[in-house]
Amino acid sequence: MSAPHQNTAAEPSLDLIESDGRTLADRVFSRLQDDIVRGHLLPGTKLGETELASRYGVSRGPLREAIRRLESRKLLERVPHVGTRVASLSLPALIEIYHVREALEGMAARLAAQFMTDAEIASLADLLVQHEQQQDLKEDVAYFQREGDLDFHYRIIQGSHNETLIQMLIGGLYHMVRMYRYQFSTVTNRPQRALREHRGIVEALEARDGEMAELLMRRHISRARQNIEQQTTQSAGTADG
Amino acid sequence: MSAPHQNTAAEPSLDLIESDGRTLADRVFSRLQDDIVRGHLLPGTKLGETELASRYGVSRGPLREAIRRLESRKLLERVPHVGTRVASLSLPALIEIYHVREALEGMAARLAAQFMTDAEIASLADLLVQHEQQQDLKEDVAYFQREGDLDFHYRIIQGSHNETLIQMLIGGLYHMVRMYRYQFSTVTNRPQRALREHRGIVEALEARDGEMAELLMRRHISRARQNIEQQTTQSAGTADG
């Protein structure tokens, strides 16, 4: 097993020597964020700078820059002179996020009804058809819930054509949502209903009915939140929306 | 005027040697942010790392960490291998921010009506009385517009008791709003009306009427945005809200 290059993928993440356009700090940032969001690094894990630096094959400089950026995204918690650990998201914090999503994505849906092009809406409808087929076939439902419906929400958010809004949701909140989903390996217990709600939203967009789109989106997210609250007061967590 | 210490305020920012609890990078971060927001560094200014480092009396390491954090707050724009410059906020971007504020602060007002303590609301009412007196005396109206009414909005935001929401508004958007105000040295042309609107919001809070508080706050911010749009299509900008 004597490897000339560091190409062996024994550890979850080792090499990022190959150079694209981005800088080392950028790549470490992406890599670390992915490891956190996908649950390779569990919440509360202590992150030693020296260890991480050698693990990713970079010096501590770029690593620290990546840490700083992840800290401002609330994915890492840092205490001066003490250390960095992976942020542990609490249930109340998650509920807060869903409340904010309700306001923000409701707004996004309203703007999307106004600004999305016909082509974008048609593409979104196509996506929904794919989801319905996957749903019918019972084929990898987990995938649908994990990434599929995020695509749905992403597209509507970007359809708002409001860069500030897009940045706040996709660049900020959604990392936490995704992290939560991976943490609790949650598969919604109401996929049928969620899918119906998605379809209703698309229909509102097709009708260019902004108020209706906002109403339905808010209701959709609100129900997802209520679902989380219900499930978690009993045992394990679950979400969609 | 030969000063033994670096107490002379000739340059906008020179010394931060005195050590409190925080780390160097943190202090540089605060200092830089302040210089940007208050307009000591004008939008579009090229920021050389070496020059800045010597200006603030630190090495490039802490400086770069501060830059990275300001970049994720959208106060700096960075291009790899090229350089960093102060973000120049465009009018469309500002309008976007006000649209988001409308949704977010409307939500904050609704939550504030639910969660603010009686003491907090009373204190807010006191603040408003102070503003009205300043207003009556025509005494430093600029101050009222610059910082005074921000206090008003800050308190309601924090009254929401939703940490995510607070972070997004006060930790994110409001820096841009403040920067805009300093840039255009804007004094609202409708202080009377803005003050009346503030009072209406407080009354809704006192009545614990969340829906009314949200409605009034949204209307308040919407009017401020319309005011900006009107003024800027003609000549200089102005804002409140």
Added chain:
DNA sequence: CACGGCCCGGTTGTAGACAATTACAAGCTA
């Protein structure tokens, strides 16, 4: 005279070494 390639100064990106602070543990004292 215009255009393209090359060289050079300067800036940013990265690495490694040094200093400062914290946390833990062993030893001393009451």
Added chain:
DNA sequence: TAGCTTGTAATTGTCTACAACCGGGCCGTG
């Protein structure tokens, strides 16, 4: 034995030096 003090190891914070990359000016050529 309990509590405090102090010493030590390890980690983080900071600095200096080196390497890689970009931009602008110069020269040669069509």
